[in-house]
Amino acid sequence: MIAKLKSHNFYQLISSTLIFVIVLSNSFELLGDKANQQTFKVEITNSKVNGGLKTLKTVQDDTIDIFWKSDKALSLHLHGYDIPINLIPGQPKKTTFKASITGRFPISIHKHQKDYGSHHNILYLEVYPR
Amino acid sequence: MLLKLAKLKTFLIILGATYFSVSSAWGHAFGSRYDLPLPLWLYLFGAGSSVGLSFLVMVVFFNKSNSEKHYIKFDLLTFSFLKWLTSQSFVNLIKTLSILLFIFLLLAGFYGDPNPLNNITSIYIWVIWWVGMTFFSALIGNLWSLINPWTIFFTFFTRRIGKSQTCRPYPVSLDRWPSVLLLFIFAWMELISEQAEDPQILSCLILIYSVITWVGMTTYGKVKWLENGEVFHVIFSLLARFAPLYRTQKSLYIRIPSTGLIVNRPISFAESCFVILFLSTVTFDGILETPIWASILNSISESLSLRPLLILMQEAGINLIMFIKTIALIGIPTVFFIIFAGFCHLTAELGSSGRMPTLDVIGYFVLSLVPIAIAYHLAHYLTYLLIAGQQIIPLTSDPFNLGWNLFGTSDYVTNIGIINAKVIWYFAISAIIIGHVFAIYIAHIMALEIFSNKKMALSSQYPMMAMMIGYTMISLWVLSQPIIE
Numbered sequence: 001m002i003a004k005l006k007s008h009n010f011y012q013l014i015s016s017t018l019i020f021v022i023v024l025s026n027s028f029e030l031l032g033d034k035a036n037q038q039t040f041k042v043e044i045t046n047s048k049v050n051g052g053l054k055t056l057k058t059v060q061d062d063t064i065d066i067f068w069k070s071d072k073a074l075s076l077h078l079h080g081y082d083i084p085i086n087l088i089p090g091q092p093k094k095t096t097f098k099a100s101i102t103g104r105f106p107i108s109i110h111k112h113q114k115d116y117g118s119h120h121n122i123l124y125l126e127v128y129p130r
Numbered sequence: 131m132l133l134k135l136a137k138l139k140t141f142l143i144i145l146g147a148t149y150f151s152v153s154s155a156w157g158h159a160f161g162s163r164y165d166l167p168l169p170l171w172l173y174l175f176g177a178g179s180s181v182g183l184s185f186l187v188m189v190v191f192f193n194k195s196n197s198e199k200h201y202i203k204f205d206l207l208t209f210s211f212l213k214w215l216t217s218q219s220f221v222n223l224i225k226t227l228s229i230l231l232f233i234f235l236l237l238a239g240f241y242g243d244p245n246p247l248n249n250i251t252s253i254y255i256w257v258i259w260w261v262g263m264t265f266f267s268a269l270i271g272n273l274w275s276l277i278n279p280w281t282i283f284f285t286f287f288t289r290r291i292g293k294s295q296t297c298r299p300y301p302v303s304l305d306r307w308p309s310v311l312l313l314f315i316f317a318w319m320e321l322i323s324e325q326a327e328d329p330q331i332l333s334c335l336i337l338i339y340s341v342i343t344w345v346g347m348t349t350y351g352k353v354k355w356l357e358n359g360e361v362f363h364v365i366f367s368l369l370a371r372f373a374p375l376y377r378t379q380k381s382l383y384i385r386i387p388s389t390g391l392i393v394n395r396p397i398s399f400a401e402s403c404f405v406i407l408f409l410s411t412v413t414f415d416g417i418l419e420t421p422i423w424a425s426i427l428n429s430i431s432e433s434l435s436l437r438p439l440l441i442l443m444q445e446a447g448i449n450l451i452m453f454i455k456t457i458a459l460i461g462i463p464t465v466f467f468i469i470f471a472g473f474c475h476l477t478a479e480l481g482s483s484g485r486m487p488t489l490d491v492i493g494y495f496v497l498s499l500v501p502i503a504i505a506y507h508l509a510h511y512l513t514y515l516l517i518a519g520q521q522i523i524p525l526t527s528d529p530f531n532l533g534w535n536l537f538g539t540s541d542y543v544t545n546i547g548i549i550n551a552k553v554i555w556y557f558a559i560s561a562i563i564i565g566h567v568f569a570i571y572i573a574h575i576m577a578l579e580i581f582s583n584k585k586m587a588l589s590s591q592y593p594m595m596a597m598m599i600g601y602t603m604i605s606l607w608v609l610s611q612p613i614i615e
Contacts, residue, residue, distance in 0.1 A: 103164035
């Protein structure tokens with residue numbers, strides 16, 4: 001009887017914790033409900049983002065505009081969303097997309113198209129859940 | 131002087147290049163990870179709950195001293211409709227499939243696409259098998275002991291040949307050390323070497339490991355080698371101690387999860403080392419992706435006092451990043467062990483006034499850390515398994531890169547939006563908290579079983595609890611860090 005009671009207690013403890021987590025987490029509304037337009041400006045000098053490794057933060061379903069400028073020809077890649085961004089020196093470029101998927105996505109420089117190992121991250125895009 | 135400057139410049143360029151090649155290396159995480167860091171409020175909630183629940187578990191189990199009740203189990207085979215699960219024909223079918231898969235993966239590794247991301251062997255071994263089997267072992271039961279291809283092959287051939295060969299007795303002093311060494315090598319390959327994802331190298335490594343295993347089994351006997359040398363058997367059996375299901379020759383039991391971690395005598399020093407090494411490699415994997423690790427690498431590369439040494443090493447052809455990671459792979463488990471031993475010493479002092487040797491206390495309590503590691507592992511790898519694992523779908527249709535479309539799935543594109551960040555956060559935080567509660571629960575039971583005085587047993591748990599809270603905090607902290615690949 002005691003044994004049953006004790007293990008019963010233990011599971012009660014675990015299940016109530018779970019419920020508590022779910023209730024509490026839902027009571028936190030991280031960010032607003034409405035999808036917005038987000039604009040970022042990224043300037044790249046000598047294959048590095050001015051001001052160091054940055055993170056662009058946004059919320060799911062926002063529409064993103066990134067304005068690019070680079071002093072060199074670069075072939076960038078936004079991972080996850082799989083968007084290629086080809087930059088020409090001196091020519092500003094705009095990338096527009098809808099941030100439909102949550103996560104933290106690296107934007108990297110690809111040195112060679114075919115070399116799947118040769119890239120490094122210069123920027124991150126974080127899309128938070130709504 | 132000029133030469134020195136030029137050397138320095140070359141060095142910095144090389145170091146820079148090596149650093150960035152780390153960022154592009156697949157590491158364990160070949161197949162990118164897109165996890166968002168745990169938000170601050172959830173991190174704080176997790177931390178607070180762990181502390182609060184630790185005390186609550188203590189209160190709930192304050193009077194628990196009769197050990198029998200932790201071993202409540204029920205034989206599922208009393209339900210006749212489940213009997214097929216242990217029937218010989220079903221087991222044989224599973225074993226045959228396992229062998230066929232083993233041979234198929236070896237061949238696909240050698241003859242499939244050399245790009246690891248497009249090769250079924252790399253994806254299967256590193257994502258489906260390695261991550262998936264750890265999940266399965268911890269949450270369901272020890273499947274590996276049933277499908278281990280090395281055991282199946284060995285049993286098959288020794289039956290054919292007959293039992294003419296004589297086994298040497300397994301040296302007592304060797305204990306679990308072969309598995310500790312093999313685990314270190316495996317962790318190094320998984321987390322540090324950039325080669326182990328290459329399908330051809332992977333197939334070669336599988337062959338080499340097969341030879342090691344069969345030589346071990348032939349020399350010391352199948353069971354002895356499985357227990358002490360077959361590293362995956364040791365890992366999955368360790369995780370399956372947590373699982374709710376366990377199998378014996380004629381039964382399939384369901385029990386309270388984690389009660390398999392209760393031991394009635396201390397596990398050996400070698401086995402404790404194995405557990406600590408395994409737990410630290412799980413955390414180490416996460417630490418390698420944190421910004422702190424990146425800044426440690428940066429400060430090493432910028433340190434003036436280390437520079438001459440680094441230049442010398444670079445000239446000697448040593449890969450610096452791999453070298454630093456190797457040092458960390460040795461250092462982190464060592465520090466982990468020392469800290470754990472320190473807390474166990476305190477536990478021994480408080481629980482038995484120092485009469486019980488610290489080594490015994492380590493052997494009793496080390497397994498109670500396993501739920502925390504399992505929880506972190508689940509939280510860390512869920513998305514990896516769900517996203518990187520999808521690559522198996524197109525590859526199953528064309529495993530040898532011959533343009534086949536066997537199941538009509540060769541054009542399948544990975545859906546990275548399969549699971550929302552919110553779901554992952556809640557899953558992660560629930561796993562971490564539940565794992566923590568299980569750990570405290572197991573440690574508490576152990577204390578009441580091994581220390582005769584109940585009051586002392588309880589006070590012995592304060593250092594243990596403090597240590598577990600610390601360990602859980604590290605897991606939470608790693609999950610709250612942005613991944614830097």
